Amino acid sequence: MQLPRTMFDKIWSSHAILEGADGATLLWIDRHFVHEGSFHGFGILRQSGRDVARPDLTFGVADHYVPSTPGPIADAEVAGMLAQLRANAQAAGMDLLDRADPRQGIVHVAGPEQGLTLPGLTIVCGDSHTSTHGAFGALGFGIGASEVAHVLATQTLWQRRPKTMRITVDGTLSPHVVGKDLILAIIARIGTAGATGHVIEYAGPAIRALGMEARMTICNMSIEAGARAGMIAPDDTTFAWLRCRPRAPRDFDAAITAWRDLPTDDGAAFDTEIHLHADDIAPMVTWGTSPEAALPITGIVPESSDYMGLDAGTTLNGLPIDRVFIGSCTNGRLSDLRAAAAILRGHAALVPGLVVPGSMAVKREAEAEGLDRVFTDAGLVWGEPGCSMCVGMNGDLVAPGERCAATSNRNFPGRQGPGARTHLMSPAMAAAAARFGRLVDIRTLA
Amino acid sequence: MTPFTDLTGQAVSLPVANVDTDQIIPARFLRKPRSDGYNHFLFHDAKLEQPDFPLNHTAPAILVTGANFGCGSSREGAVYALVDAGIRCVIASSFGDIFAGNARKNGLLALVLPEAQVARIHAMLPGTVTIDLPAQRLHLPDQSVIAFEIDPFQKRCLVEGLDEIGSTLTHQADIAAFRRKDEAARPWATPA
Numbered sequence: 001m002q003l004p005r006t007m008f009d010k011i012w013s014s015h016a017i018l019e020g021a022d023g024a025t026l027l028w029i030d031r032h033f034v035h036e037g038s039f040h041g042f043g044i045l046r047q048s049g050r051d052v053a054r055p056d057l058t059f060g061v062a063d064h065y066v067p068s069t070p071g072p073i074a075d076a077e078v079a080g081m082l083a084q085l086r087a088n089a090q091a092a093g094m095d096l097l098d099r100a101d102p103r104q105g106i107v108h109v110a111g112p113e114q115g116l117t118l119p120g121l122t123i124v125c126g127d128s129h130t131s132t133h134g135a136f137g138a139l140g141f142g143i144g145a146s147e148v149a150h151v152l153a154t155q156t157l158w159q160r161r162p163k164t165m166r167i168t169v170d171g172t173l174s175p176h177v178v179g180k181d182l183i184l185a186i187i188a189r190i191g192t193a194g195a196t197g198h199v200i201e202y203a204g205p206a207i208r209a210l211g212m213e214a215r216m217t218i219c220n221m222s223i224e225a226g227a228r229a230g231m232i233a234p235d236d237t238t239f240a241w242l243r244c245r246p247r248a249p250r251d252f253d254a255a256i257t258a259w260r261d262l263p264t265d266d267g268a269a270f271d272t273e274i275h276l277h278a279d280d281i282a283p284m285v286t287w288g289t290s291p292e293a294a295l296p297i298t299g300i301v302p303e304s305s306d307y308m309g310l311d312a313g314t315t316l317n318g319l320p321i322d323r324v325f326i327g328s329c330t331n332g333r334l335s336d337l338r339a340a341a342a343i344l345r346g347h348a349a350l351v352p353g354l355v356v357p358g359s360m361a362v363k364r365e366a367e368a369e370g371l372d373r374v375f376t377d378a379g380l381v382w383g384e385p386g387c388s389m390c391v392g393m394n395g396d397l398v399a400p401g402e403r404c405a406a407t408s409n410r411n412f413p414g415r416q417g418p419g420a421r422t423h424l425m426s427p428a429m430a431a432a433a434a435r436f437g438r439l440v441d442i443r444t445l446a
Numbered sequence: 447m448t449p450f451t452d453l454t455g456q457a458v459s460l461p462v463a464n465v466d467t468d469q470i471i472p473a474r475f476l477r478k479p480r481s482d483g484y485n486h487f488l489f490h491d492a493k494l495e496q497p498d499f500p501l502n503h504t505a506p507a508i509l510v511t512g513a514n515f516g517c518g519s520s521r522e523g524a525v526y527a528l529v530d531a532g533i534r535c536v537i538a539s540s541f542g543d544i545f546a547g548n549a550r551k552n553g554l555l556a557l558v559l560p561e562a563q564v565a566r567i568h569a570m571l572p573g574t575v576t577i578d579l580p581a582q583r584l585h586l587p588d589q590s591v592i593a594f595e596i597d598p599f600q601k602r603c604l605v606e607g608l609d610e611i612g613s614t615l616t617h618q619a620d621i622a623a624f625r626r627k628d629e630a631a632r633p634w635a636t637p638a
Contacts (some may be wrong), residue, residue: 014628014631014632017617017620017621017624018617018620018624020599022597022598022599022601022602023597023598023599024599026614026617026620026621028621028624028625028628030635031637037476037477037521040480040522040523043479043480048609048611048612050611056637057637065477077477078477080477081477115638116637118634118635120632120635121635126520126522127519127520128518128519128520128544142520142544143520143544143547144520144521144522144525144544144547144548144551145522145523145548146522146548146551146552146610147547147548147551149611150610150611150614153611153614153615154611154614154615154621155621156614156621158599158610158614160597160599162543192464192514192517193464193513193514193517193540196514196540196541196542196543197543223518224518226514226517226542226543228543246638247637247638248638249633249634249638250638251633251634254633254634255634258632258634290464290466292464391473392473392474393473393474393476393477410466410468410518410519412466412468412469412518413468413469413491413492414468414469414472414491415468415473418472418491418495419495
């Protein structure tokens, strides 16, 4: 009889081609997403005189440099990044979700929407937030440019087997407390290096109760706890979300039968186990320059930070902000925009802000519901899908010293622009910050 | 890739934990071609904002830093910036996983030492340090020598300056055999 195995063990062993003498495993890669920034990987591939081995398993997505305004691109370097991706895709003969393509979006939003992300797959991309795809019970992880080149050339990757961590969340999330609050609470608890060298599996009733979009938010920020990947076992919620997606298996029911074997067996051992209670979690806000510096909105800044312009003892609730950003691969999906619009409907924002849907599909659906008008009526800008102000590569920057309430994933110094001060929070909390010009506990809004 | 065997050079201390790759190289420089060199982008904003930032005054070969160095974004540009600025080794008690992989591919030794040893080395810096990778020995400024552990795969990649793609392609037959079985076992894994 086979020993009980974790979901990670099952996916790993079904992709292991061979073991190297020094303990590394050669893994088969089912999906490889590339974006504008992957030009370094294509450069290394060209230098080695090799071609893309499996263009049918390689998918280009324009997201990091895509302007949030329509029309011609003013910045020649930005335009060049998009042109370069187009040329690489064409030369390789691979599919490209290019700017203005109706399928385009941030890779971690558009990939799942297309049904390219499936349970049981190995998925890599030269982007650390590839952990997002684990929400479907896939093993998804970010890689560097040299590894991009290796996957392009061989459709395989050498990896040392990571350790496993299970984070079990019992109980029920309170009203107004969402996936973003849960993952920020987890990172605050275990630290930004708390899961280094590990793949996290999120489990327990509070996780099971979440929809796919919240599951993606949680797996997305696994990297902010240092994890190699984050995963959630596929279930009927997963299958219902994936059915009828354009690239999902034609014989979907046969696939479901296979996927039902993926979840972790009873009695399987993890290297580390963590337990949390969902009922204890409040809306969360970061105060510092690492995602682990997160507190409930009722919290008090524990230490002074010159960079953040905050003194120890400052109350987070009521802290004035200058700008909001709603979007990103963490929180740029339809449910995120609905939650933000519900707070802003019929109100003017007191500070400027940018709302960027995660994909063209999200944009179309949001516009069909009139969400775009809620935001523009409030005085916020409604942008074109892409990574935008999460990382500022397209020129959407927070000015030096400005305090930004952001739904993205990183509050590192300079992340949203030199000197930018980022506070991470959920979409509803960011919308409330826009409406009142300060951080607000959304539980107190009627 | 240039093989890494031994290295003697100036080591400086950057005693900060959780140095993320956005700080090592701000995102706006990642569009630049590698051929022009990435050395000017290393800690670009920190150097401007902090006049006493250690790398403003010296160009070391070895950087000794705090825990979880290179966390965050997968950008290999962070390693390019370090390597192009002449840094061949970073010593810390832990590294971001993706950064450590990127370092291995570019001849940069990401050397993990126990927290207490890193603290002891910080106290000796700046100073000259010698790293003997094949023997796994570190010669410190106070004349002491310490042994270190290293992942055998990481060591082999560095010492041999391995062309990983070339070496993987020698396993073509194994990959093809795996795929024949895998395609039959997981027909649903092929994109529709």
